[in-house]
Amino acid sequence: MTEPLSAGNPFKRVLAIAGNTFREAIRDRVLYNLVVFVLLIVACAILLGELTNGQEARTIVNIGLNALLIFGTFIAIFVGVGLVSKEIEKRTVFNIFSKPVGRGEFVTGKFLGLCLTLLVNTFVMGLGVSLALIYVNNSSLALSIWPAIFLIFFELMITTAVAIMFSSFSTPALSALLTFFVFIIGHLSSSLRDLASGLSSRMASLFLETVYFLLPNLALFSFRTEAANELVPTASMLGYAVLYSTFYCVVLLTIAIIIFSRRNFK
Amino acid sequence: MEHIVSVENLSKDYETGFWKKKKVRALDGLSLSVSEGQIFGFLGGNGAGKTTTIKLLMRLLYPTEGSASILGQPIDSVSMHRQIGYCPENPYFYDYLTPVELFDYFGRLFDLDASKRKAKTGELLTKVGLEERDWKKQLRKFSKGMLQRVGLAQSLINEPRIVFLDEPMSGLDPIGRREIRELIAELPSKGTAVFMSTHILSDAEALCDEVAILSRGKLAAAGKLHDLLAESNDQPRFEIVVAGADAAKLRISIPNATEIEQRSGDTLVIANRDSDIEGILRAARDAGGSLISINPIRRSLEDLFVAQTKTD
Ligand SMILES: Nc1ncnc2c1ncn2[C@@H]1O[C@H](COP(=O)(O)OP(=O)(O)OP(=O)(O)O)[C@@H](O)[C@H]1O
Ligand SMILES: [Mg+2]
Numbered sequence: 406m407t408e409p410l411s412a413g414n415p416f417k418r419v420l421a422i423a424g425n426t427f428r429e430a431i432r433d434r435v436l437y438n439l440v441v442f443v444l445l446i447v448a449c450a451i452l453l454g455e456l457t458n459g460q461e462a463r464t465i466v467n468i469g470l471n472a473l474l475i476f477g478t479f480i481a482i483f484v485g486v487g488l489v490s491k492e493i494e495k496r497t498v499f500n501i502f503s504k505p506v507g508r509g510e511f512v513t514g515k516f517l518g519l520c521l522t523l524l525v526n527t528f529v530m531g532l533g534v535s536l537a538l539i540y541v542n543n544s545s546l547a548l549s550i551w552p553a554i555f556l557i558f559f560e561l562m563i564t565t566a567v568a569i570m571f572s573s574f575s576t577p578a579l580s581a582l583l584t585f586f587v588f589i590i591g592h593l594s595s596s597l598r599d600l601a602s603g604l605s606s607r608m609a610s611l612f613l614e615t616v617y618f619l620l621p622n623l624a625l626f627s628f629r630t631e632a633a634n635e636l637v638p639t640a641s642m643l644g645y646a647v648l649y650s651t652f653y654c655v656v657l658l659t660i661a662i663i664i665f666s667r668r669n670f671k
Numbered sequence: 672m673e674h675i676v677s678v679e680n681l682s683k684d685y686e687t688g689f690w691k692k693k694k695v696r697a698l699d700g701l702s703l704s705v706s707e708g709q710i711f712g713f714l715g716g717n718g719a720g721k722t723t724t725i726k727l728l729m730r731l732l733y734p735t736e737g738s739a740s741i742l743g744q745p746i747d748s749v750s751m752h753r754q755i756g757y758c759p760e761n762p763y764f765y766d767y768l769t770p771v772e773l774f775d776y777f778g779r780l781f782d783l784d785a786s787k788r789k790a791k792t793g794e795l796l797t798k799v800g801l802e803e804r805d806w807k808k809q810l811r812k813f814s815k816g817m818l819q820r821v822g823l824a825q826s827l828i829n830e831p832r833i834v835f836l837d838e839p840m841s842g843l844d845p846i847g848r849r850e851i852r853e854l855i856a857e858l859p860s861k862g863t864a865v866f867m868s869t870h871i872l873s874d875a876e877a878l879c880d881e882v883a884i885l886s887r888g889k890l891a892a893a894g895k896l897h898d899l900l901a902e903s904n905d906q907p908r909f910e911i912v913v914a915g916a917d918a919a920k921l922r923i924s925i926p927n928a929t930e931i932e933q934r935s936g937d938t939l940v941i942a943n944r945d946s947d948i949e950g951i952l953r954a955a956r957d958a959g960g961s962l963i964s965i966n967p968i969r970r971s972l973e974d975l976f977v978a979q980t981k982t983d
Contacts, residue, residue: 412750413782421779425765432767496763500825503729503757503835504780507749670731671685 418506419514426518438476443533450537462543466633469534477561485568486580488515498670509662519565527558553632559650560626566657573661591623621653675833676705681737683723697723699888708859712879713868716980720888721868722760725837729757756831760838762822766811770821781829795824800850815842836867872972884979891979908968909942911951916960924954
């Protein structure tokens with residue numbers, strides 16, 4: 406009767422949850438934003454192609470990569486805050502947790518599922534920008550923008566983890582707002598530090614220092630303007646960004662899991 | 672026999688209100704145990720705490736006090752859940768999935784391989800009477816009764832040793848109810864014990880070996896259904912039907928008969944003891960009536976239930 410029961414394979418369960426999350430995103434037509442994006446890029450390419458003042462490729466990269474970041478951030482925030490809360494609200498968690506699924510496995514699976522969605526989204530958008538560049542006869546730029554796209558994806562992972570973390574204890578609307586603030590401040594965070602060092606009040610500068618320390622430094626992932634100027638990030642910059650993003654996601658998800666594990670599903 | 676569920680002094684307070692947190696005790700010191708290989712009925716009126724108890728056992732809620740174990744493992748053991756099944760009250764599933772996709776997903780959570788998942792899907796959906804043309808329809812298009820059937824079927828996907836069913840008959844049509852009743856009845860013979868909450872007493876009477884009756888969060892009665900009914904039947908009562916006697920007249924002449932009721936032409940008198948029968952018959956004759964029938968009243972689960980859950 407009390408023979409130890411095998412715990413099964415947690416990785417398979419996490420993958421199953423991630424797979425289902427991806428499928429949900431597809432069926433909820435999350436990827437339809439790609440259509441809007443592709444139309445935008447095609448319109449840009451055709452319009453700029455007619456102007457041909459020598460700047461068209463640069464403009465395509467600027468518009469394309471910024472749109473890619475904004476579209477992706479929207480998905481990360483709005484799908485991210487609903488990932489877990491929607492399942493609680495619709496009571497689908499009842500079926501999940503009566504099965505051999507740990508709360509941590511669930512949160513991790515949901516996170517990875519949205520990351521997969523964002524990866525596909527980012528890849529298709531990147532492809533759109535590349536094709537537009539080929540259309541305006543700049544195939545070298547079509548290739549060299551990919552590291553910058555890669556960085557955007559790792560930034561989106563952090564935004565997703567932030568959204569999940571907030572939604573583990575607050576409402577979806579508030580979580581979306583808070584995540585949006587983190588996104589904005591995260592991009593300004595180095596100026597925050599400069600501001601802190603320039604302040605005379607010790608308290609205020611300490612406060613800003615703390616904010617700088619706690620919030621993700623999303624500027625690390627910004628290489629969009631540089632990419633438009635045909636620059637390529639160094640391997641160490643890429644490596645550091647990947648490590649930073651991974652570390653940040655692990656910390657945020659751990660917090661989310663700890664909070665989520667204590668919740669009662671009424 | 673071994674206990675596959677044992678609950679020890681389990682209590683749950685719900686916190687309500689945003690500012691001033693008020694605590695509502697939904698379950699109060701429940702202790703019970705369920706033996707292997709049987710159908711256990713968990714009865715109680717609306718708001719008695721049945722769903723709360725089952726959700727505590729499924730670790731969807733955390734207890735305020737007390738503890739419980741299933742299959743000899745504490746309820747917070749995740750791996751224990753490999754061997755149990757659960758169908759929530761008014762089950763709801765991912766509405767963008769079809770039953771086939773849902774079963775495949777749930778099968779993966781139990782580590783079943785692809786062929787097993789496929790086999791179980793077909794077997795169980797057939798068993799709960801879901802027509803094959805609905806197997807590939809999105810669940811958002813399902814009626815309440817169809818969802819209830821899917822819920823019951825999914826709770827058996829891992830061939831559990833015990834399945835927890837919260838109001839499994841709710842939302843089913845009469846034929847569906849009969850089918851599901853038969854399905855539940857045969858589970859113990861296939862190695863699956865059943866813990867089911869219900870307030871449909873005829874279902875409990877037909878299916879359950881043992882019952883527990885919950886009233887306002889507290890255990891009111893528990894034991895073998897047979898024993899509980901026998902206990903409440905140890906002082907048998909009788910139903911006497913008399914024709915041609917006026918109920919008003921009888922009421923004066925039979926002071927100790929508790930219930931006298933006029934029913935179209937006949938009068939119904941309840942004798943609380945067999946020694947009362949003599950007097951009632953004499954009074955009826957004196958009032959010009961004639962005897963139609965005398966029958967012992969067997970108390971049903973319903974009487975027991977009403978007696979146990981009445982406000983004290
Ligand atoms: N989320 C909640 N917040 C506050 N109180 C709750 C909550 N859920 C249930 N309760 C209270 O707990 C008590 C028990 O509820 P529960 O749902 O367990 O009853 P039940 O026996 O399943 O009833 P029913 O037969 O109607 O399904 C009730 O008094 C109810 O008001
Ligand atoms: Mg209930």
